[in-house]
Amino acid sequence: MTAPQATPDSLDDLAGEYVLGTLSAQARREVQARLTHDAALRAAVTRWEERLLPLTNLSSPVDPSAGLWPRITRTLDGKHSQHQPSAVRRGPGLWDSLRFWRSLAAGGMAAALILGSTLALRPATVPGTPQYVVVLVAPQSQAPGWVVQAQAGQNTVQLVPLAATEVPPDRALEFWTKADGWAGPVSLGLVKPGEPVRIPLDKLPPLEPNQLFELTLEPKTGSPIGKPTGPIQFIGRAVKML
Amino acid sequence: MPNRLAPDFDYEAALKACAAGRRPALEALYRQEGPRLLGVAQRLLRDRAWAEDIVHDAFVKIWNQAGSFDAGRGSGRGWVYSITRNLALNALRDTARETGVDEDTAAALDARDAIEAWHDTRDAFDWRASAGQIGPCLEQLEPVRRNCVLHAYVEGLSHSEIAQRLGAPLGTVKAWIKRSLQALKECLA
Numbered sequence: 001m002t003a004p005q006a007t008p009d010s011l012d013d014l015a016g017e018y019v020l021g022t023l024s025a026q027a028r029r030e031v032q033a034r035l036t037h038d039a040a041l042r043a044a045v046t047r048w049e050e051r052l053l054p055l056t057n058l059s060s061p062v063d064p065s066a067g068l069w070p071r072i073t074r075t076l077d078g079k080h081s082q083h084q085p086s087a088v089r090r091g092p093g094l095w096d097s098l099r100f101w102r103s104l105a106a107g108g109m110a111a112a113l114i115l116g117s118t119l120a121l122r123p124a125t126v127p128g129t130p131q132y133v134v135v136l137v138a139p140q141s142q143a144p145g146w147v148v149q150a151q152a153g154q155n156t157v158q159l160v161p162l163a164a165t166e167v168p169p170d171r172a173l174e175f176w177t178k179a180d181g182w183a184g185p186v187s188l189g190l191v192k193p194g195e196p197v198r199i200p201l202d203k204l205p206p207l208e209p210n211q212l213f214e215l216t217l218e219p220k221t222g223s224p225i226g227k228p229t230g231p232i233q234f235i236g237r238a239v240k241m242l
Numbered sequence: 243m244p245n246r247l248a249p250d251f252d253y254e255a256a257l258k259a260c261a262a263g264r265r266p267a268l269e270a271l272y273r274q275e276g277p278r279l280l281g282v283a284q285r286l287l288r289d290r291a292w293a294e295d296i297v298h299d300a301f302v303k304i305w306n307q308a309g310s311f312d313a314g315r316g317s318g319r320g321w322v323y324s325i326t327r328n329l330a331l332n333a334l335r336d337t338a339r340e341t342g343v344d345e346d347t348a349a350a351l352d353a354r355d356a357i358e359a360w361h362d363t364r365d366a367f368d369w370r371a372s373a374g375q376i377g378p379c380l381e382q383l384e385p386v387r388r389n390c391v392l393h394a395y396v397e398g399l400s401h402s403e404i405a406q407r408l409g410a411p412l413g414t415v416k417a418w419i420k421r422s423l424q425a426l427k428e429c430l431a
Contacts (some may be wrong), residue, residue, distance in 0.1 A: 016423040020394045021286075021327070022401050025335035032328075046316040049324045051430050054374035056323055058367055058396045059285040061277035068280075068294050069272055072301045076265070230291055 015044035019052055131241045134213045136234035145234040146215065150207050157188075157207075158198050165193040165233065167217065174218040175199065176228055179211040190222055191215060211238040248274060253318030260308035268305050271322065279326045286330045286398035296333060300326040334398050367392045379429035387422040390415060 017023050018031045035042050134148035145165055150157040159175065167173055173193055178185040188199050201207075216223075217230035251274050259267030279300060284293035303325050311321050365385055370377060380388050386408065393399040393407060401419070405412040 012427070013420060013423065016427070017419070019324075020391065020419070020423065021331045021334075021398050022394050022419060023335075024400075025332070028332060028335055043315070046320075049320050050316055051376065051426065052395055053317075053320050053323060054376045055392065055395050056278065056282050056327075057374065058392065059278075059281040061281040062284050062290075062293070064276050064280050064294060064297065068276070068298060069269070072272070072298055073265070075298065075302050076268075076305055229289070 011041055012044050012048075015041060016048050019045060019048035132207050132209075132211075132238040133241055134211075134236045134238045136213060136215060136236040138234055139232050148213050148236070148238075150201075150238070155202070155206075156198050156200050158196065159191060160196045161194050165215075167193050170220060171217050171230070172220050172222060173215045173233060174222050174228070174230075175213070175215055177204070177211060177213050179205070179208045184227055185212070185214070187223065187226065190218075207238055209238060209240045212236075213238065253322065254311075254313045257304070257308045257311045257318045257321070260305055261311070268301065271304070272301060275319075275322060279323070282323065283326060283330045285396055286327070286334060292333070293330070296326065296330045299329050303329070331398060335400075365389065367396065376426065376430065379426050382429060383422055383425060386410075387418045387425075390418050391422050391426070394419065 014031065018028065023031065031041070031045075035045065132148075132150045134150075135144050136146040136148065137144050143163065145161070145163050147160045147162060148157050149160065165173065173191045175188040175191045176185040177188055186204065188201075191197055212235070214228070214235040215233045216228040217233055218228070219230075223229050251270075253271070256267045256271045256274075260271070276297065280293055280297050283296040283300075284290055287293050287296065300322075304322060307325075311318065365388070367389070370381075380391070383391070389408065390404055393404045399407065401416050402412055404410075404419075405415040408415065410418075
């Protein structure tokens with residue numbers, strides 16, 4: 001292979017696939033880094049953007065919710081603390097996002113503190129039965145919001161609030177879990193903010209280490225499609241207690 | 243078609259006004275293109291709230307970077323769409339929803355599937371009415387190749403997701419897309 005990136009054709013192929021959207025996350029980052037200093041690539045990308053632009057007409061317009069423009073102006077006015085790109089904070093794939101879990105690890109100190117206090121307070125357990133604790137933290141601030149406790153033999157989990165959770169009047173908090181091998185998250189029902197609740201895990205397999213739990217904002221009666229549709233409010237993984 | 247563009251909207255002037263700090267220009271751009279940009283983002287991400295986050299981030303970025311827009315390099319409208327599409331595609335790829343499709347697809351599918359996929363002449367998209375000047379060039383592609391291009395651009399599907407959707411080997415899909423882009427480029431030249 002003789003420096004394939006040097007030929008005009010391969011540069012244009014790269015630009016075309018970039019604009020088409022087929023490049024992997026890593027390849028996209030590489031192209032975006034190169035665009036800051038590579039004028040030829042930048043020109044090729046712009047040409048492809050113009051060529052393919054008419055295809056955006058194939059997506060039907062969707063009226064933005066009434067709150068979107070005010071939200072944009074609030075951000076521009078700096079009423080939020082530092083602007084953070086909100087789109088990276090969640091999405092359907094967050095369950096599997098390594099990047100997200102790495103970022104959560106940074107919040108491990110808060111989680112460890114909570115875990116420590118929970119350990120100190122926990123009731124005596126039957127020796128030999130594994131017990132799990134999950135600290136659910138807010139994705140952005142990583143502030144702990146809820147603790148999930150589960151004792152293997154009992155097939156229920158207890159969800160305990162640690163802080164006030166604000167939920168808009170027309171929305172509800174829905175509780176979900178997903179173990180590593182499962183195809184998707186399973187709903188554990190709606191949860192009232194600020195109230196502890198004990199939830200049976202009737203038909204679910206026994207809890208596993210690393211099993212995910214999350215609370216998402218959903219319509220009043222819960223997600224209409226049986227999968228999370230709204231933003232994640234709190235999320236965490238099950239940790240086995242010794 | 244509902245929501246036709248105001249034909250005389252001056253994108254370059256709007257971006258220039260944004261660069262000068264004039265907020266009404268950004269709002270005019272939002273009224274003009276917000277629904278279409280949200281439509282594009284939602285089609286890519288298949289999630290309404292996530293798409294609104296992207297449009298939010300796009301308008302913040304448009305405002306903050308309007309000064310770097312260079313009318314000599316491309317259209318203002320194209321720039322606005324590229325910002326939005328890139329934010330959406332980055333978010334989509336970064337969440338890495340891809341399962342082991344690559345190996346599974348490669349292993350499970352053989353050349354016969356490729357031929358069957360090739361003979362699938364149905365259009366997956368109603369593209370004729372709205373594709374504009376790229377329409378005649380799309381027309382020249384075989385339907386299966388056209389579908390590859392549209393699955394990628396409109397729906398944000400990766401190579402392996404397209405392979406799975408079409409029931410075609412991954413390598414074949416990559417080759418189809420590469421050649422389709424070359425054909426489109428020549429046709430539009």
